[in-house]
Amino acid sequence: MPVVSSKGKAMPESPIRKLAPFAEKAVKEGKHIYHLNIGQPDIKTPTEALEAVRNHTVDVLAYSHSAGFESFRKKLAGFYAKHDITISSDDILVTTGGSEALIFTMGSITDPGDEIIVPEPFYANYYSFSTQSTIKVVPVISKIETGFALPAIKEFEKLITTKTKAILICNPGNPTGYLYSKEEIQQLAELAIKHDLFLISDEVYRDFVYDGSDHYSILQERDLNEHAIVIDSVSKRYSMCGARIGCMVSKNKSVIQTAMKFAQARLSPPTFAQIASEAALEAPESYYKETVAKYKERRDTLVSGLREIPGVKVAIPNGAFYCIAELPINDTDHFAEWLLDKFDVDKQTVMLAPASGFYSSPNEGKNQVRIAYVLNRRDLKKAITILKLALEKYTNS
Numbered sequence: 132m133p134v135v136s137s138k139g140k141a142m143p144e145s146p147i148r149k150l151a152p153f154a155e156k157a158v159k160e161g162k163h164i165y166h167l168n169i170g171q172p173d174i175k176t177p178t179e180a181l182e183a184v185r186n187h188t189v190d191v192l193a194y195s196h197s198a199g200f201e202s203f204r205k206k207l208a209g210f211y212a213k214h215d216i217t218i219s220s221d222d223i224l225v226t227t228g229g230s231e232a233l234i235f236t237m238g239s240i241t242d243p244g245d246e247i248i249v250p251e252p253f254y255a256n257y258y259s260f261s262t263q264s265t266i267k268v269v270p271v272i273s274k275i276e277t278g279f280a281l282p283a284i285k286e287f288e289k290l291i292t293t294k295t296k297a298i299l300i301c302n303p304g305n306p307t308g309y310l311y312s313k314e315e316i317q318q319l320a321e322l323a324i325k326h327d328l329f330l331i332s333d334e335v336y337r338d339f340v341y342d343g344s345d346h347y348s349i350l351q352e353r354d355l356n357e358h359a360i361v362i363d364s365v366s367k368r369y370s371m372c373g374a375r376i377g378c379m380v381s382k383n384k385s386v387i388q389t390a391m392k393f394a395q396a397r398l399s400p401p402t403f404a405q406i407a408s409e410a411a412l413e414a415p416e417s418y419y420k421e422t423v424a425k426y427k428e429r430r431d432t433l434v435s436g437l438r439e440i441p442g443v444k445v446a447i448p449n450g451a452f453y454c455i456a457e458l459p460i461n462d463t464d465h466f467a468e469w470l471l472d473k474f475d476v477d478k479q480t481v482m483l484a485p486a487s488g489f490y491s492s493p494n495e496g497k498n499q500v501r502i503a504y505v506l507n508r509r510d511l512k513k514a515i516t517i518l519k520l521a522l523e524k525y526t527n528s
Contacts, residue, residue, distance in 0.1 A: 169503060170453065207223050247299050254301055454501070461497060
């Protein structure tokens with residue numbers, strides 16, 4: 132009997148989606164689920180994007196350029212210019228989501244067996260993409276006690292070997308919501324230059340920062356031009372997750388030219404999604420301000436509610452729309468299943484993402500969960516109440 136590949140067997144399950152069968156069963160039993168497990172915004176997509184698709188003048192749904200529409204890339208360059216980032220359209224490669232940008236990046240800069248250092252907890256698909264690329268993720272652990280701040284640079288240096296090709300960060304972070312400071316970015320830039328490494332920054336949440344903080348991109352470090360690769364996406368910025376449009380950005384011509392060969396192999400990014408994404412760039416400044424204000428209110432509601440639950444520890448996120456919470460239990464994988472399968476309050480329950488799936492180090496994050504605060508404040512308050520009651524019953528059973 133033919134067997135699947137060892138690489139296929141090694142591919143991890145999504146920690147976000149592996150609970151889907153339990154959720155489907157709960158819904159069939161008539162339960163309402165408050166989804167705190169997945170970063171699917173409920174913010175409306177900009178009308179500019181939707182109208183561009185509705186009012187299109189396309190007669191033939193043809194391939195686009197493999198790098199994406201030139202008009203789109205030029206507008207993206209203009210978007211970055213507003214954030215003190217000077218790039219040209221030739222420095223941008225449009226991809227089918229930020230996921231493809233990461234896969235192209237790994238394929239362009241690594242060979243089988245190479246290593247990438249990543250602060251953990253990290254976005255779970257980094258591990259999946261590295262498995263596809265037959266490379267190794269080397270974790271450097273950040274701690275909830277420091278709010279998941281950048282680990283000491285000496286901890287990174289301890290892990291650098293002849294196989295190390297890059298350091299990968301998410302800024303602001305998924306799943307932690309941590310926003311790296313300018314000083315932390317500069318420390319990483321110095322390290323990348325010192326050891327001749329690439330510095331990859333996943334900046335898909337760059338617009339969601341709070342408390343008067345500013346996002347500082349690796350592309351603002353002028354001496355890092357040959358080392359810096361940014362991953363971006365319209366998914367969260369414009370609440371367009373289904374568009375599947377992202378991009379990779381780098382001033383390193385060799386990297387972009389290499390990634391282009393991967394892009395040519397998949398022909399082109401989707402045409403209608405590019406039309407919508409290009410139009411979304413015309414959204415007024417008020418769209419961003421209103422969206423960020425909503426997420427800040429939700430963050431504050433979630434954090435204050437979690438802190439009222441005995442035994443719960445939470446790091447305040449300064450960006451994105453996620454946080455990591457430490458619960459007074461030993462196994463959040465079991466607890467998350469139990470919530471869906473065995474518990475409800477008036478036929479209502481919550482769905483969480485166990486944080487162990489965001490670590491590659493064994494036994495890390497077993498008592499933590501990632502929570503996405505993408506629900507409205509009323510639903511968040513209900514979800515927190517349900518979680519409090521669930522923890523009381525679970526810990527006393």
